[in-house]
Amino acid sequence: MAIIERPAPTVPAVVTPTSTYGVLKRPVSATGWRSWVFTVDHKKIGIMYGATAMFFFIVGGVEALLIRLQLAAPNGKVLNADLYNQMFTMHATTMVFLFVMPMAAAFANYFVPLQIGARDVAFPRLNAFSFWALLFGGIFLNLAWFLGGAADGGWFMYAPNSGPVFSPTNGVDFWALGLQITGIASLAGAINLIITVLNMRAPGMSLMKMPIFTWMITVVQFLLLFAVPVITVALFLLSFQRNFGARFFDVAAGADPLLWQHLFWIFGHPEVYILILPSFGIISEVLPVFSRKPLFGYPFVVFSGAAIGFVGWGVWAHHMFASGLGPVSVAVFSLTTMAIAVPTGVKIINWTLTMWGGKLWFTTAMKFAIGLIVLFTVGGLSGVTHSVAPSDTQQTDTYYIVAHFHYVLFGGAVLGIFSGFYYWWPKVFGKMLNEKLGSWNFWLMIIGLNLTFGPMHILGLQGQPRRMYRWTEARAGEGFFNLAFWNMIASIGSFILTTGILMFLINVWVTWRNPKKAPLDPWDARSLEWMTTNPPKEHNFDVIPTVHHLDEFFHRKYEEDATTHTMKQVATAEELMAEQERNADKHIHMPSPSYWPIVLAFALPIITFGIIYSYLISVVGGVIVLFAAYGWALESSTAPDSDFENNTPGTALAIHD
Amino acid sequence: MTDVTHDHASSTGISNVKLGMWAFLGSECLLFGGLISTYMLYRGRVTGGPRPSQIFDIPFTSVSSFILLMSSLTMVLAVSAAHKEDDRKINLWLTVTALLGATFVGGQVYEFTAFYKEGLGFSTSLFGSSFYTLTGFHGVHVTVGIIMLMSLVGILKRSKVPGKKAEVVEMIGLYWHFVDIVWIVIFTLVYLIPV
Numbered sequence: 001m002a003i004i005e006r007p008a009p010t011v012p013a014v015v016t017p018t019s020t021y022g023v024l025k026r027p028v029s030a031t032g033w034r035s036w037v038f039t040v041d042h043k044k045i046g047i048m049y050g051a052t053a054m055f056f057f058i059v060g061g062v063e064a065l066l067i068r069l070q071l072a073a074p075n076g077k078v079l080n081a082d083l084y085n086q087m088f089t090m091h092a093t094t095m096v097f098l099f100v101m102p103m104a105a106a107f108a109n110y111f112v113p114l115q116i117g118a119r120d121v122a123f124p125r126l127n128a129f130s131f132w133a134l135l136f137g138g139i140f141l142n143l144a145w146f147l148g149g150a151a152d153g154g155w156f157m158y159a160p161n162s163g164p165v166f167s168p169t170n171g172v173d174f175w176a177l178g179l180q181i182t183g184i185a186s187l188a189g190a191i192n193l194i195i196t197v198l199n200m201r202a203p204g205m206s207l208m209k210m211p212i213f214t215w216m217i218t219v220v221q222f223l224l225l226f227a228v229p230v231i232t233v234a235l236f237l238l239s240f241q242r243n244f245g246a247r248f249f250d251v252a253a254g255a256d257p258l259l260w261q262h263l264f265w266i267f268g269h270p271e272v273y274i275l276i277l278p279s280f281g282i283i284s285e286v287l288p289v290f291s292r293k294p295l296f297g298y299p300f301v302v303f304s305g306a307a308i309g310f311v312g313w314g315v316w317a318h319h320m321f322a323s324g325l326g327p328v329s330v331a332v333f334s335l336t337t338m339a340i341a342v343p344t345g346v347k348i349i350n351w352t353l354t355m356w357g358g359k360l361w362f363t364t365a366m367k368f369a370i371g372l373i374v375l376f377t378v379g380g381l382s383g384v385t386h387s388v389a390p391s392d393t394q395q396t397d398t399y400y401i402v403a404h405f406h407y408v409l410f411g412g413a414v415l416g417i418f419s420g421f422y423y424w425w426p427k428v429f430g431k432m433l434n435e436k437l438g439s440w441n442f443w444l445m446i447i448g449l450n451l452t453f454g455p456m457h458i459l460g461l462q463g464q465p466r467r468m469y470r471w472t473e474a475r476a477g478e479g480f481f482n483l484a485f486w487n488m489i490a491s492i493g494s495f496i497l498t499t500g501i502l503m504f505l506i507n508v509w510v511t512w513r514n515p516k517k518a519p520l521d522p523w524d525a526r527s528l529e530w531m532t533t534n535p536p537k538e539h540n541f542d543v544i545p546t547v548h549h550l551d552e553f554f555h556r557k558y559e560e561d562a563t564t565h566t567m568k569q570v571a572t573a574e575e576l577m578a579e580q581e582r583n584a585d586k587h588i589h590m591p592s593p594s595y596w597p598i599v600l601a602f603a604l605p606i607i608t609f610g611i612i613y614s615y616l617i618s619v620v621g622g623v624i625v626l627f628a629a630y631g632w633a634l635e636s637s638t639a640p641d642s643d644f645e646n647n648t649p650g651t652a653l654a655i656h657d
Numbered sequence: 658m659t660d661v662t663h664d665h666a667s668s669t670g671i672s673n674v675k676l677g678m679w680a681f682l683g684s685e686c687l688l689f690g691g692l693i694s695t696y697m698l699y700r701g702r703v704t705g706g707p708r709p710s711q712i713f714d715i716p717f718t719s720v721s722s723f724i725l726l727m728s729s730l731t732m733v734l735a736v737s738a739a740h741k742e743d744d745r746k747i748n749l750w751l752t753v754t755a756l757l758g759a760t761f762v763g764g765q766v767y768e769f770t771a772f773y774k775e776g777l778g779f780s781t782s783l784f785g786s787s788f789y790t791l792t793g794f795h796g797v798h799v800t801v802g803i804i805m806l807m808s809l810v811g812i813l814k815r816s817k818v819p820g821k822k823a824e825v826v827e828m829i830g831l832y833w834h835f836v837d838i839v840w841i842v843i844f845t846l847v848y849l850i851p852v
Contacts, residue, residue: 226687
């Protein structure tokens with residue numbers, strides 16, 4: 001009998017810092033809060049992104065409930081007009097910038113390196129910086145609630161209403177400067193992920209062998225790279241007007257307030273694809289796994305995603321049909337808006353055909369994915385009605401618009417995110433989520449969201465304005481189209497929806513207390529991130545895999561039987577894992593933790609705070625930026641070789657490769 | 658040793674830092690695109706204070722533009738010295754580049770002061786707001802470049818540069834050339850084309 005010697009597990013080498021950078025030696029803690037705050041590990045950063053986004057999801061959700069309470073009955077008294085304005089502005093801002101975007105960043109951070117067979121992102125410290133800048137930016141945005149009132153101009157903050165005359169509180173200042181900070185976070189994150197995908201793919205992984213989720217994330221990062229600077233300009237113009245007396249949107253000086261609308265929507269329309277494409281990517285992973293078939297027409301899904309990315313730049317003015325652009329512009333943007341429905345339709349067909357003839361396995365993740373296909377299609381169809389300019393002009397600023405974008409964002413982006421939660425939870429935490437609670441979670445959310453947002457189509461077509469803080473019985477109308485009835489239904493629906501989301505939180509809580517350990521490959525999955533332990537080791541892979549196929553992991557488990565032409569299992573995930581451990585790379589030097597990302601990120605809200613209150617505070621922030629930048633530049637991303645302790649178990653006898 | 662982020666041969670063959678700088682500059686194009694569009698929309702809108710043609714001193718700005726363009730040449734010399742690993746020349750050319758850049762920024766400060774005295778404040782007119790914003794943003798970019806160049810000189814002297822020396826010099830060089838190219842566009846659109 002052969003004795004199989006199981007090697008000691010590979011443990012990343014311990015670092016003992018010898019030099020200081022500025023005044024600080026680099027942190028070393030591998031446990032406790034320090035191991036999170038100073039981490040550069042893409043997986044820990046991903047989890048922190050997720051937790052932050054979840055927190056803001058709850059904040060934005062409470063804001064939404066207050067809005068629905070206010071509108072449930074005539075003459076709502078829950079909020080006054082002023083507070084109501086702040087509520088819908090911050091609800092949208094929070095959900096877009098502090099929930100969906102960071103949650104997509106959470107998935108991207110965690111899974112892109114794993115899916116491409118890398119051990120970390122290209123710039124690990126920049127990654128940590130992105131996260132902290134997002135968190136501090138989000139806190140800064142919400143500080144306004146306690147310092148004289150939040151922003152109240154709606155999430156697109158049209159000029160000249162956003163100017164100092166019409167918005168005298170500091171709310172808009174906090175909003176504009178806070179979004180600058182989260183914009184810096186997005187931009188840094190985008191550069192990081194683009195370079196990671198372009199440069200750090202495992203050997204053999206050509207672009208067309210890349211998992212589809214990674215592809216969609218890549219498209220999103222390019223959109224961010226080019227869209228964020230445009231809103232940066234718009235926000236600078238707004239801040240300069242409010243804080244330094246510039247005239248950009250001052251009509252008395254001959255200004256053109258439409259400039260804001262153009263700048264905002266040139267950012268804003270790519271932004272909606274930034275919100276939805278990550279979820280498209282998630283369900284494009286989920287559907288093949290639970291249909292037991294490869295993704296139908298992988299290249300079509302890739303290129304339609306890229307096409308959405310391109311055409312997404314040419315449709316912005318359909319947000320402005322009511323602003324009097326002139327017939328030529330309106331015609332052009334109508335056509336492009338119809339055109340962009342095509343690549344989206346291609347995707348929906350591909351997902352449907354992926355399921356066609358497959359052995360469907362209705363897990364919670366799969367249900368959410370199917371939910372996305374159905375409800376996003378509803379939202380997509382009402383979207384096409386907006387491309388018809390005459391009809392859109394009637395619908396502008398009514399609840400019909402609200403219905404549309406909640407179907408695409410809640411029915412699309414959010415359902416995709418929940419699909420991802422259930423699919424990847426075992427990978428990230430090593431525990432399974434409860435499927436029964438998952439089912440409650442899914443059905444309550446589906447019923448709740450249709451009850452909430454479905455009636456808004458009717459409300460909108462009946463002419464209920466989007467941002468009216470209350471409605472009166474006298475103008476509610478009668479019969480089927482009675483505003484009172486449908487407003488009440490929508491409000492009841494919003495609480496059912498909330499119960500659904502609570503089910504998720506309960507699920508997390510219950511399975512955390514009584515964990516069911518996740519098997520290595522619970523879903524019989526297809527892509528590389530499943531070829532590691534649950535949760536993955538700090539260095540992700542013991543051996544960097546060499547890729548030969550799209551769905552590499554699947555092809556290592558299954559081979560085609562030459563006679564029957566069916567796929568036959570040739571290896572289990574456990575066997576593949578054991579093989580990796582036998583051949584583990586030694587002396588893996590992971591990027592080392594650093595103080596500088598959080599220090600640098602913390603300086604940003606100090607600077608912006610100073611712009612509102614006193615330039616002296618800004619100077620302090622500026623000094624911290626300089627200090628942190630030098631510390632950062634002088635410190636190498638990975639500690640020097642001499643700092644590594646070489647006598648760590650499992651690495652002692654290894655050869656330096 | 659498997660150093661996760663650096664030694665791993667990159668898929669494109671271009672290093673992470675250089676590719677990262679290219680991506681950043683791509684993003685910067687849209688930033689300046691937005692600012693330039695704003696200026697082009699507003700340059701003729703003067704409700705009070707001087708008009709562009711009344712205050713621009715084209716010969717003066719041409720000279721300072723020329724100085725900035727020359728700094729691109731010296732930057733190229735610094736990169737070339739870095740490839741030859743000639744430390745003395747790297748330091749020399751980086752310093753000269755920074756000095757030329759500083760001269761340009763000095764010229765801009767002088768120009769702003771002169772315009773202000775002639776009655777063009779930041780709040781005077783749409784032309785004033787958008788002119789100072791556009792050229793100010795560019796000036797800040799040059800200043801950041803100077804800080805990077807001088808920091809690099811200091812770090813090189815203490816031979817503390819993390820990563821490959823030529824790579825870092827080249828990366829800062831990319832940024833510097835970009836800032837110069839943007840100035841060519843700004844100089845043409847703002848100063849040379851009459852309103």
